[in-house]
Amino acid sequence: MKTIFHLDxxxxxxxxxxxxxxxLEGKPVIVGGDPHGRGVVAACSYEARKYGLHSAMxxxxxxxxxxxxxxxxxxxxxxxxxxxxxxxxxxKVFPIVERASIDEFYLDFTGCEKIYGAPDSFAERIQKEIWxxxxxxxxxxxxxxxxxxxxxxxxxxxxxxxxxPHGKEKEFLAxxxxxxxxxxxxxxxxxxxxxGFITVNDIANVSQDxxxxxxxxxxxxxxxxxxGHGTDLLSVEHERKSISKETTFxxxxxxxxxxxxxxxxxxxxxxxxxxxxxxxxSTVSIKLRYxxxxxxxxxxxxxxxxxxxxxxxxxVDLFRKAFTRGVGIRxxxxxxxxxxxxxxxxxxxxxxxxxxxKMLSAVTKIRDKYGFESIHIGKTEND
Ligand SMILES: [Mg+2]
Numbered sequence: 001m002k003t004i005f006h007l008d009x010x011x012x013x014x015x016x017x018x019x020x021x022x023x024l025e026g027k028p029v030i031v032g033g034d035p036h037g038r039g040v041v042a043a044c045s046y047e048a049r050k051y052g053l054h055s056a057m058x059x060x061x062x063x064x065x066x067x068x069x070x071x072x073x074x075x076x077x078x079x080x081x082x083x084x085x086x087x088x089x090x091x092k093v094f095p096i097v098e099r100a101s102i103d104e105f106y107l108d109f110t111g112c113e114k115i116y117g118a119p120d121s122f123a124e125r126i127q128k129e130i131w132x133x134x135x136x137x138x139x140x141x142x143x144x145x146x147x148x149x150x151x152x153x154x155x156x157x158x159x160x161x162x163x164x165p166h167g168k169e170k171e172f173l174a175x176x177x178x179x180x181x182x183x184x185x186x187x188x189x190x191x192x193x194x195x196g197f198i199t200v201n202d203i204a205n206v207s208q209d210x211x212x213x214x215x216x217x218x219x220x221x222x223x224x225x226x227x228g229h230g231t232d233l234l235s236v237e238h239e240r241k242s243i244s245k246e247t248t249f250x251x252x253x254x255x256x257x258x259x260x261x262x263x264x265x266x267x268x269x270x271x272x273x274x275x276x277x278x279x280x281x282s283t284v285s286i287k288l289r290y291x292x293x294x295x296x297x298x299x300x301x302x303x304x305x306x307x308x309x310x311x312x313x314x315x316v317d318l319f320r321k322a323f324t325r326g327v328g329i330r331x332x333x334x335x336x337x338x339x340x341x342x343x344x345x346x347x348x349x350x351x352x353x354x355x356x357x358k359m360l361s362a363v364t365k366i367r368d369k370y371g372f373e374s375i376h377i378g379k380t381e382n383d
Contacts, residue, residue, distance in 0.1 A: 007126070
């Protein structure tokens with residue numbers, strides 16, 4: 001069973017406009033161009049929604065309903081830029097990130113509980129971080145598949161978090177209006193409405209055949225969705241992704257041994273995320289911040305790996321070469337980049353490597369079960 005997050009930015013275009021011009025805060029703001037033109041509303045603030053406005057509404061209608069609104073053409077380049085900033089933040093945390101549109105992301109949290117804790121409290125942390133570091137509000141839905149997660153993210157907007165526990169999908173969907181199911185168009189909605197389908201439960205309770213006869217293959221899909229089923233596979237864009245882990249110390253640290261044991265922990269967490277995402281890295285970087293805030297990074301390219309021991313050795317080597325001043329360390333970070341999907345069939349293992357793979361996968365399983373502290377590999381007491 002998977003744990004999928006759907007993270008949806010709240011009134012994304014408007015929220016970006018408010019970063020660019022804070023005087024728009026609290027006002028009915030509509031992005032979509034000339035209010036007398038023929039365009040549609042691309043986005044509107046929650047203050048504007050109180051007047052009955054919604055996205056995709058003809059802008060003329062919007063203007064009639066809300067003549068005092070602030071109508072903007074919008075800064076579309078900025079939206080793309082902020083979307084990438086959000087994505088980069090998410091990629092630091094989640095092993096697999098799918099950008100479904102400019103303002104929504106699917107995130108695979110499966111296997112992350114032992115590192116990050118319960119999904120709903122972690123969602124709160126992420127929501128808070130995006131708000132505090134970027135200034136953008138979002139809502140998050142959590143469920144065992146993408147469809148239910150998406151419906152859940154819309155459930156308590158704005159700034160909502162909705163967690164649908166495994167097995168409760170159908171129960172959660174049952175009372176919702178049928179138009180809450182993504183992809184129901186006007187024509188389908190009207191047809192279903194005329195047949196007395198009002199809530200998702202109404203769909204879930206008829207036979208699959210009934211809907212299939214009524215709506216063809218789409219009817220079958222709809223019936224499955226109404227019953228809480230959906231895909232849990234994320235499609236990852238083939239572009240550079242990375243995983244970062246860092247620790248800021250409460251007081252500055254001078255002990256090499258202490259820092260290296262922290263590097264060991266960080267590498268363990270980062271490699272765990274790699275393996276959860278079936279990924280390998282080929283660039284290992286470290287970041288070092290001295291007590292006086294001077295910061296340096298060092299990187300090394302290596303053969304693709306997801307092996308803690310290999311990554312740890314490289315990271316420690318980089319650290320030893322970089323740590324040249326007699327000044328305390330304030331922050332240490334590890335960064336894995338040039339990630340690639342791990343394709344087992346493409347790699348010819350030496351026997352020894354097969355053994356090591358098996359061992360690493362066993363370690364992952366143990367860690368999933370008992371947490372990070374439970375097992376340390378490749379490190380002796382003298383290190
Ligand atoms: Mg949105």
